[in-house]
Amino acid sequence: MKIGELALAAQTQVETIRYYEREGLLPLAPRSEGNYRIYGPEHVERLAFVRHCRSLDMTLDEIRVLLRFKDEPQAECGEVNALLDEHIGHVATRIRELRQLEKQLKALRQQCAGVRDAEHCGILNKLVQASSATSIRSASPHVSGAHGNRGRRANNSTTE
Known part of the structure; x- marks a missing residue:
């Protein structure tokens, strides 16, 4: 099957398949005389495995490790x-972070009980105050205000 057929069979975009090939998650497919990649059932199976791991929020590096063991069944x-x-530890950390984020957003939402003009919107005003305070802390050499990625793990893929 050609890459478009593989994409349909695995419900995956062609660009994602090519990305996984470049990343070494999928073996390179042999080419036809017309220089088309020809994929087989083993590609469908491996792609389904990778996609399932991604649905579990696993990184490409984690998937590489799993594939190595899958390829060495003994x-x-x-x-x-x-x-x-x-x-699981990363997921638990992320859940804690998301719960904290939810609390912050709910507290922010309570800043504006009704509809009014944007100039008097409690949410917007609170966001402006918080961003101003963050800018001041970031500019000060004595106070650390950088939170970076807040513990989020890199997705390693921009094509999904």
Whole structure:
């Protein structure tokens, strides 16, 4: 099957398939005489595996490790267990961060009980105050106000 057929079979965009090939998650497909990639059932299976791991918010590096073990079925899976335990920890951290974010957003929402002009909107005014305070802290060499990525793990992919 050609890449478009693989994309349909796996419900994945062609660009994502090419990205996974470049990243080494999918083996390079042999080419036809017309220089088209020809994919087989093993590509569909591997792509489905990768997509399922991505749906579990696993990074490409984590998926590489899992694929290595999948490709070596006789290897012991202790590292797989450790990888999943670590991933569960990342998810738990993210859940805590999201709960905190929800609290902050609810508190912000309480700043404006009704509809009024934007100049007197409690939410907008609170956002302006908070951003001004952040700018002042960031400009001060004595106060650390940088939160960076707030613990978010890199997605490693911009095509999904």
